[in-house]
Amino acid sequence: MSGPALRLAVELDGDGAHPAAWRRAAHSPDHLLTPRRVARVAAAAENSGFTLITLEDGALPPGGTPDVVGRIGAVERAAFLAASTSVVGIAPVVPVTYAEPFHVSSQLASLDHISVGRGGWVVGEEERPEAARVWGRPHVDGEAARARESRDGVEVVRALWDSWEDDAVIRSVATSRYLDRDRLHYVDFTGDAYAVKGPAIVPRPPQGQLVVLGRPDRVPAGQLDVALVEGRDLAAVAEAAAGAGTPRTFAEIEVALDTAHATAEERVADLEQHAPWTDRGRLRHIGSASGLAVLLGRLRGVVDGVRLHPLVLDEDLPELSRLVLPHLFERRLAVRPLPGASLRTHLGLERPANRYAAGPDIEALQETR
Amino acid sequence: MTRTDPLDVPRPDAQLHFGVFFQGVNHWTIWSDPASGSQIAPANFRRVAQTAERGLFDAFFLGEGLRLREVDGLIHELDVAGRPDAITQLAALAAVTDRIGLVSTSNTTFNEPADLARRLSGLDLLSEGRAGWNVVTTDNAWTGANFRRGGYLDHADRYRRAEEFLTVARALWDGWADGAVSGAVGAPAWAAPGAVDRVRHRGTQFDVDLAPTLPRSGQGHPVIFQAGDSGEGRDFAARNADVVFSAHGNDFDDALAFAEDLRRRLLAVGRPEDDLRILPGTEIIIGATEAEALEKKRWIRLQQVTPATALGVAGLLWGLDLSDRDADGPLPKEDPVVAENDGSFGARRVADPRVVVAEWREKAEANGWSLRETVIALGPQRGHVGTPAGLADRFAHWVRHGAVDGFNVTPYLIPDGLDDIVDLLVPELQERGVYPTEYTGRTLREHLGLREPLTHRSTTDGRQAG
Numbered sequence: 078m079s080g081p082a083l084r085l086a087v088e089l090d091g092d093g094a095h096p097a098a099w100r101r102a103a104h105s106p107d108h109l110l111t112p113r114r115v116a117r118v119a120a121a122a123e124n125s126g127f128t129l130i131t132l133e134d135g136a137l138p139p140g141g142t143p144d145v146v147g148r149i150g151a152v153e154r155a156a157f158l159a160a161s162t163s164v165v166g167i168a169p170v171v172p173v174t175y176a177e178p179f180h181v182s183s184q185l186a187s188l189d190h191i192s193v194g195r196g197g198w199v200v201g202e203e204e205r206p207e208a209a210r211v212w213g214r215p216h217v218d219g220e221a222a223r224a225r226e227s228r229d230g231v232e233v234v235r236a237l238w239d240s241w242e243d244d245a246v247i248r249s250v251a252t253s254r255y256l257d258r259d260r261l262h263y264v265d266f267t268g269d270a271y272a273v274k275g276p277a278i279v280p281r282p283p284q285g286q287l288v289v290l291g292r293p294d295r296v297p298a299g300q301l302d303v304a305l306v307e308g309r310d311l312a313a314v315a316e317a318a319a320g321a322g323t324p325r326t327f328a329e330i331e332v333a334l335d336t337a338h339a340t341a342e343e344r345v346a347d348l349e350q351h352a353p354w355t356d357r358g359r360l361r362h363i364g365s366a367s368g369l370a371v372l373l374g375r376l377r378g379v380v381d382g383v384r385l386h387p388l389v390l391d392e393d394l395p396e397l398s399r400l401v402l403p404h405l406f407e408r409r410l411a412v413r414p415l416p417g418a419s420l421r422t423h424l425g426l427e428r429p430a431n432r433y434a435a436g437p438d439i440e441a442l443q444e445t446r
Numbered sequence: 447m448t449r450t451d452p453l454d455v456p457r458p459d460a461q462l463h464f465g466v467f468f469q470g471v472n473h474w475t476i477w478s479d480p481a482s483g484s485q486i487a488p489a490n491f492r493r494v495a496q497t498a499e500r501g502l503f504d505a506f507f508l509g510e511g512l513r514l515r516e517v518d519g520l521i522h523e524l525d526v527a528g529r530p531d532a533i534t535q536l537a538a539l540a541a542v543t544d545r546i547g548l549v550s551t552s553n554t555t556f557n558e559p560a561d562l563a564r565r566l567s568g569l570d571l572l573s574e575g576r577a578g579w580n581v582v583t584t585d586n587a588w589t590g591a592n593f594r595r596g597g598y599l600d601h602a603d604r605y606r607r608a609e610e611f612l613t614v615a616r617a618l619w620d621g622w623a624d625g626a627v628s629g630a631v632g633a634p635a636w637a638a639p640g641a642v643d644r645v646r647h648r649g650t651q652f653d654v655d656l657a658p659t660l661p662r663s664g665q666g667h668p669v670i671f672q673a674g675d676s677g678e679g680r681d682f683a684a685r686n687a688d689v690v691f692s693a694h695g696n697d698f699d700d701a702l703a704f705a706e707d708l709r710r711r712l713l714a715v716g717r718p719e720d721d722l723r724i725l726p727g728t729e730i731i732i733g734a735t736e737a738e739a740l741e742k743k744r745w746i747r748l749q750q751v752t753p754a755t756a757l758g759v760a761g762l763l764w765g766l767d768l769s770d771r772d773a774d775g776p777l778p779k780e781d782p783v784v785a786e787n788d789g790s791f792g793a794r795r796v797a798d799p800r801v802v803v804a805e806w807r808e809k810a811e812a813n814g815w816s817l818r819e820t821v822i823a824l825g826p827q828r829g830h831v832g833t834p835a836g837l838a839d840r841f842a843h844w845v846r847h848g849a850v851d852g853f854n855v856t857p858y859l860i861p862d863g864l865d866d867i868v869d870l871l872v873p874e875l876q877e878r879g880v881y882p883t884e885y886t887g888r889t890l891r892e893h894l895g896l897r898e899p900l901t902h903r904s905t906t907d908g909r910q911a912g
């Protein structure tokens with residue numbers, strides 16, 4: 078199949094997608110939660126040519142013993158990486174099942190300022206009932222209820238991003254005004270369970286709106302820029318992508334590659350002795366780099382991009398970087414991001430107009446000329 | 447190092463600590479000057495933090511305000527506003543600085559302890575032990591309108607919640623044994639069995655039952671700052687804080703009285719009296735001569751207190767809309783209207799406006815001041831003005847007499863407002879032996895010369911405490 082070149086995203090939480098990935102990591106466990114490690118993995122992904130890094134998160138420990146039980150918050154990692162990378166997009170997973178949307182909006186808008194327009198947001202969910210206790214809130218029970226929280230949360234966050242018009246800071250010496258209150262807006266959101274007044278305390282993000290990614294069955298299509306679609310085979314992915322109704326679609330792919338030391342099968346089998354690789358109903362490629370390149374080539378035209386979930390970051394990222402991505406770039410099956418452009422630009426998405434802006438004020442425009 | 451002071455100085459070896467407070471909302475940051483840069487561009491945060499680090503500052507601070515300020519229901523337009531989320535911004539600065547502490551002001555009312563403790567821990571780990579938390583309380587219903595909970599907390603409950611909040615946060619920070627995570631490739635388990643304690647807390651404010659997700663940093667956990675001036679606030683600081691961010695930094699006697707009051711409160715709760723650092727917020731204006739410094743101060747005040755700002759400040763005092771008056775004319779004839787403070791313009795509580803207005807009238811008449819001149823002369827007095835040598839002498843005197851442990855400097859210009867402090871004042875302080883000549887430690891706790899975190903002190907291995 079053919080179509081526009083793919084955009085490549087990679088998930089970089091912990092030591093990899095497998096719960097026991099830490100056992101094959103190139104470092105000791107106590108290096109996982111250090112800035113050097115966080116920065117090094119992201120630098121590897123950026124240098125390979127990925128367009129987007131995503132960072133999984135949740136308020137509870139990521140797994141149970143004997144596996145990894147520690148995790149630095151994704152927003153903090155994302156901000157740290159925004160300052161230590163220069164081209165790649167960065168999207169933390171942030172659930173709004175219990176969190177305060179006002180805080181989430183500020184944090185993500187700040188990420189976009191810090192990264193000068195490279196920010197994204199993967200809308201997550203807190204599924205485990207214990208998470209409610211973390212937040213001191215009643216349990217949000219069931220998929221429908223969680224989806225409602227996500228819908229309202231995303232709505233508030235997005236409205237707050239627009240609550241400052243782009244030119245709300247006027248610095249008008251003549252009138253002594255730093256802000257123009259006519260370009261600031263109360264969002265006055267009222268949902269089933271809560272209300273939020275606004276405006277934001279952070280000026281509008283450089284991208285206007287960060288790129289919002291999420292599962293199309295969990296967040297309304299109208300609120301997503303990128304649907305993360307799942308399916309065990311190409312046909313299932315194609316069907317999910319066709320029905321997503323979002324500007325862009327990315328296929329979720331779990332990846333284990335052959336390395337010089339062990340085949341992909343052997344590596345997976347090694348980790349399976351310790352824990353099962355949770356089946357989420359996603360495409361999975363266990364095998365050679367060339368096989369992965371063929372699979373990705375077939376996804377061109379089916380989806381706009383892919384998000385790879387490498388089995389073990391320390392093993393699979395070098396192979397991706399050495400063999401897979403160069404091949405895709407050479408054949409123009411995928412594109413590298415260019416320095417100086419926003420994540421939206423990299424994904425071919427326009428900078429959205431502000432929902433509150435009254436359209437161009439011709440007189441004001443002429444005055445400033 | 448030469449020490450020229452006589453030995454009867456109470457604290458001959460005292461060292462001055464500097465922090466920089468990057469203000470997000472206020473009229474003291476001049477925005478109208480061509481040299482004034484963006485308040486949100488990441489390059490400016492980096493520039494200020496790196497300049498402060500060059501000047502061996504202990505800490506870079508960010509404030510917090512969770513709603514845009516309003517006057518009479520209208521968004522206040524005159525002052526700088528619009529700032530990043532503090533912890534998010536500081537996590538970015540962790541990547542581009544090496545030594546300076548990174549302190550977030552985060553309130554305990556519109557946050558949850560498990561979430562905030564985790565965010566601060568993340569900052570602490572990413573900065574390798576340089577995080578601080580300035581604990582503030584907010585109780586106004588007006589801010590609550592931005593949150594799911596709404597304005598739910600009584601004024602009387604805010605420190606009760608803050609205290610319990612801190613108890614939970616510390617328990618979460620102390621939940622991992624030191625060395626909990628294996629240092630060996632090929633270890634049978636990622637963390638040693640039983641090395642992470644579940645935190646079970648049931649109190650009047652919080653009901654938590656949770657396995658914390660992060661290990662301790664090199665400084666144990668974030669350094670606790672407190673900013674609040676009431677008796678309740680000071681007692682809270684005495685029980686909990688490592689550093690007090692005070693508003694008593696302009697007048698020596700006032701600063702000393704505040705410091706002595708805090709030391710009494712420390713002793714009363716069983717802490718050594720040198721257990722707390724006191725860093726008042728201040729502004730520092732430097733000139734080559736005294737006259738030049740005073741002239742610069744006058745220019746700065748006129749930029750800060752524009753006619754519109756003067757009318758705004760006076761309007762808050764009078765409780766009236768004065769925006770259509772003449773700032774260069776006389777004071778309003780009306781008597782002030784005493785109104786309830788709803789928090790929409792910050793937490794400042796003016797004693798009795800009638801008394802203040804009477805004093806303003808008297809001084810304005812005696813000196814022939816306009817309204818604007820009166821606001822400049824009698825509004826909140828800020829900071830220190832002088833030559834580098836004169837300021838260094840003064841600060842050495844203050845710190846050696848125990849009035850302060852240092853200052854939290856608010857630059858009046860972003861991003862270059864720290865340059866002359868670092869280039870001109872710091873060397874003078876170093877010459878007097880009251881300022882470090884290099885970073886000796888790595889963590890914020892080490893920079894400040896603090897003991898172990900409070901929860902770690904009562905047992906020898908420091909772990910089961912609290």
Ligand SMILES: Cc1cc2nc3c(=O)[nH]c(=O)nc-3n(C[C@H](O)[C@H](O)[C@H](O)COP(=O)(O)O)c2cc1C
Binds near residue numbers: 551676727
């Ligand atoms: C120097 C200083 C800085 C402060 N900065 C903040 C801030 O950034 N955000 C905030 O919400 N409150 C801030 N406060 C307000 C205090 O946290 C507190 O709410 C206020 O002083 C009233 O409390 P009190 O009654 O104990 O004095 C600051 C206070 C002081 C003295």
